[in-house]
Amino acid sequence: MTRTGVRLGDIVDRLGGRLEGDPEQRVDAVATLESAGPRTLSFLANSRYRSQLPGTRAACVILGEVDAAQCPVAAIVAVEPYVYYARAAAMLQEGREFPSGRHPDASIAPDAQVAQSAWIGAQASIGSGARIGEAVFVGPGCVVGDGVTVGARSRLSAHVTILAGATIGSDCLFHPGVVIGGDGFGIAWDGERWLRVPQVGSVRIGNHVDIGANTAIDRGAIEDTVIEEGVKLDNLIQIGHNVRIGAHTVMAGCCGVSGSAVIGSYCQIGGQVGIAGHIRIADHTIVTGKTVVSHSIREPGKRYSGALPIDESRRWQRNSARFRSLDKMAKRLAHLERLHKDRKP
Numbered sequence: 001m002t003r004t005g006v007r008l009g010d011i012v013d014r015l016g017g018r019l020e021g022d023p024e025q026r027v028d029a030v031a032t033l034e035s036a037g038p039r040t041l042s043f044l045a046n047s048r049y050r051s052q053l054p055g056t057r058a059a060c061v062i063l064g065e066v067d068a069a070q071c072p073v074a075a076i077v078a079v080e081p082y083v084y085y086a087r088a089a090a091m092l093q094e095g096r097e098f099p100s101g102r103h104p105d106a107s108i109a110p111d112a113q114v115a116q117s118a119w120i121g122a123q124a125s126i127g128s129g130a131r132i133g134e135a136v137f138v139g140p141g142c143v144v145g146d147g148v149t150v151g152a153r154s155r156l157s158a159h160v161t162i163l164a165g166a167t168i169g170s171d172c173l174f175h176p177g178v179v180i181g182g183d184g185f186g187i188a189w190d191g192e193r194w195l196r197v198p199q200v201g202s203v204r205i206g207n208h209v210d211i212g213a214n215t216a217i218d219r220g221a222i223e224d225t226v227i228e229e230g231v232k233l234d235n236l237i238q239i240g241h242n243v244r245i246g247a248h249t250v251m252a253g254c255c256g257v258s259g260s261a262v263i264g265s266y267c268q269i270g271g272q273v274g275i276a277g278h279i280r281i282a283d284h285t286i287v288t289g290k291t292v293v294s295h296s297i298r299e300p301g302k303r304y305s306g307a308l309p310i311d312e313s314r315r316w317q318r319n320s321a322r323f324r325s326l327d328k329m330a331k332r333l334a335h336l337e338r339l340h341k342d343r344k345p
Helices: 008-015 047-052 065-070 081-093 313-323 326-343
Strands: 018-020 040-043 060-063 074-077 179-182 187-189 194-196 203-205 216-218 225-227
Touching: 008 018, 008 074, 008 081, 040 081, 060 081, 065 074, 179 203, 203 216, 216 225
Parallel strands: 040 060, 060 074, 179 216, 203 225
Antiparallel strands: 018 074, 187 194
């Protein structure tokens, strides 16, 4: 980050909004309303934090019109304060300086192509034929396998593993422990034992994809697993072989997607959702947390839920026992309805 920071006037010139304050004021970091200091940029997007606004020490707060009059410091008034904050925070990071070159403990294959502006960190390994683009950051302990391509400005934070043949787009961010291109769970039963099915596809990841810590994306069995542009994956997610996730879909932590599922673009998938294999989910679908998606969703733009809310244990146990009788009860009800219909004059 630059020592001089960024002018508030420059932020508004680029991102729009209305500045109430000195355009020459500079900010060089972001912080919450409660912890902000005199050179930090903060935001108010949730009314539950409104009580923290009068006491903030931030240089400037991004907020909506309804809160502008109560702001004790400079303010940027925006229609969507949180979206504006995201863009402003990214603008602050543009001046951040990252190293280039290679750490003495890094291992780079002689035929790997590494841009001069890239950084290869301590104990990182770059395989034969790999291509590392401009301003890429490969953190400590990362493994970039043979023939892997990593696009410009992508960041592999630490201990990221990208196995042979995978393609990573530009401006991606992979957090610690991410594994790209491990074998998919392909097995066949020969009557006596499980046989491993070779996974010969790879993984293709588009531009501007973020992947959270310890998330795994398996290589395809024959064709590639594909993560399209702008996808955001949280921590501890399992993406099976030959899955395709459409552009700008987001997925919260601890989800599992079985092999060959196709998820559309602009979907929102909540935490701990399980998605069965070989199904399709339409664009703009919302699936709330802990839902099990066992069949295809064909109609775009709808919201789906499948998790039962918490309940007192004894009542839950009784209802759970009743669930097992639902089929029998439904058949009895259908029988009674037929009898009633037959008895009508």
